[in-house]
Amino acid sequence: MRVYNFSAGPAVLPLEVLEKAQSEFVCFQDSGMSVMEMSHRSKAYSQIIEGTEAKLRQLMQIPDTYKVLFLQGGASLQFTMVPMNLMTGSKKADFIDTGVWSSKAIKEAKKFGKANVIASSKADTYSYIPTYKKEQFDKEADYVYICQNNTIYGTKFNTLPNTGNVPLVADLSSCILSEKMDVNRYGIIFAGAQKNLGPAGVTVVIIREDLIGRVDESIPTMLNYKTHAANDSMFNTPPTYAIYMLGLVLEWMLAQGGIEVIEKKNKEKASILYDYLDTSKLFRGTAAKEDRSLMNIPFVTGDETLDAAFVKAATAKGLVNLKGHRSVGGMRASIYNAMPIDGVKALVDFMKQFERQHE
Ligand code: PMP
Known part of the structure; x- marks a missing residue:
């Protein structure tokens, strides 16, 4: 699997x-x-x-x-x-x-x-x-x-x-x-x-x-x-x-379809995650909005224990390697070209579910 x-x-x-x-x-x-x-x-x-x-x-x-x-x-x-x-x-x-x-x-x-x-x-x-x-x-x-x-x-x-x-x-x-x-x-x-x-x-x-x-x-x-x-x-x-x-x-x-198609897909994928981060009451993106990457999206809950619980629960659902870099902590979703849009949707669905459970 x-x-x-x-x-x-x-x-x-x-x-x-x-x-x-x-x-x-x-x-x-x-x-x-x-x-x-x-x-x-x-x-x-x-x-x-x-x-x-x-x-x-x-x-x-x-x-x-x-x-x-x-x-x-x-x-x-x-x-x-x-x-x-x-x-x-x-x-x-x-x-x-x-x-x-x-x-x-x-x-x-x-x-x-x-x-x-x-x-x-x-x-x-x-x-x-x-x-x-x-x-x-x-x-x-x-x-x-x-x-x-x-x-x-x-x-x-x-x-x-x-x-x-x-x-x-x-x-x-x-x-x-x-x-x-x-x-x-x-x-x-x-x-x-x-x-x-x-x-x-x-x-x-x-x-x-x-x-x-x-x-x-x-x-x-x-x-x-x-x-x-x-x-x-x-x-x-x-x-x-x-x-x-x-x-x-x-x-x-x-x-x-070449770079234009890939760019379009990457923007679509990134905006699915950013749009959610901008409305979520639990998670927030850590990078300045005007400088946001299309490829690497770090986010936090603001509570390290909750971050760790999220990473663990996500892993159990087959959403893996979401732990942020050791120098900054929190989470990071890297969504390179090969990450399918369904992967990003699955992540956001899971984040929403996690947010509901931690209201
Ligand atoms: N530059 C950037 C932007 C990177 O993300 C990395 C690795 N994560 C490196 C350089 C170092 O690459 P390498 O391990 O291939 O030396």
């Missing part, structure tokens, strides 16, 4: 994708072997990785002036690779601090240059996206950095900072492909796969070509974007099976 899995990541995958993978698990098409057993340099595998990139380019309308890389080390390694590869001019970068994940990027950047925090919402448990003025950005900075969707706090940049000629680097781990985005606005986009894209093990990096090769060759080979770009993510063995799964997820997204 499958449950409704509200995990923040690794997270729910489309059932159709799991079933397709299952049907090809032992023997992929006419190759006579599992994708896991294939040489990454085989013809069959080349088609898989090239097809995966082509689908991503189609879904996100990635211009030809950007490279797509499939890397390892999680989104966390990008916290290091970005400054290592980009902090090579003025050795300064501007950051907007919106939580744990941007803080980790700031901490790493400090090892390579000056990480300037333009604005932060730390004092209010990162419950909103802090405001900033255009003039605050350093025109000489090597890049401006944001974490666009904040998985733990359920906030999202609804407007991207206008950084002029300074490249914008964005961690899209928990919102990539959730709604239409203009890749041209970014210098680098990166995302760990384990939320909206597939299983853990692969990190997607979309990088504007002119940002490759800004660092000299003395940095570790594996940490240089140039190495991976020059070898089409095949400098060493890529995470072959994770990339194959990513390809199946992207195929599923295209079959759904």
Whole structure:
């Protein structure tokens, strides 16, 4: 029996994708072997990785002036690779601090240059996206950095900072492909796969070509974007099976009707939950309304014991992984692309029932 899995990541995958993978698990098409057993340099595998990139380019309308890389080390390694590869001019970068994940990027950047925090919402448990003025950005900075969707706090940049000629680097781990985005606005986009894209093990990096090769060759080979770009993510063995799964997820997204349809469904799902939270007398959402995420929705009752009772009772009903991140407590429903609308409806029905029982 499958449950409704509200995990923040690794997270729910489309059932159709799991079933397709299952049907090809032992023997992929006419190759006579599992994708896991294939040489990454085989013809069959080349088609898989090239097809995966082509689908991503189609879904996100990635211009030809950007490279797509499939890397390892999680989104966390990008916290290091970005400054290592980009902090090579003025050795300064501007950051907007919106939580744990941007803080980790700031901490790493400090090892390579000056990480300037333009604005932060730390004092209010990162419950909103802090405001900033255009003039605050350093025109000489090597890049401006944001974490666009904040998985733990359920906030999202609804407007991207206008950084002029300074490249914008964005961690899209928990919102990539959730709604239409203009890749041209970014210098680098990166995302760990384990939320909206597939299983853990692969990190997607979309990088504007002119940002490759800004660092000299003395940095570790594996940490240089140039190495991976020059070898089409095949400098060493890529995470072959994770990339194959990513390809199946992207195929599923295209079959759904592409990004417009997915965005519409995501907005519908999120509003079912937000509308209820806004009227409930027991539960309330913790993120500022104007900065609400479509993907991660944290909420509380205001009583920790009741929160724990709710999570326990929900789990018994097959609504699992609703416990909030350990740093904020309460509950969090992650409703990525693969979460069906019925899952959100089932959650809200259960919340209503719980509310009636605790009037
Ligand atoms: N960025 C964001 C926004 C995240 O939500 C996470 C993981 N939850 C990370 C980075 C870290 O990703 P990884 O575990 O792939 O390093």
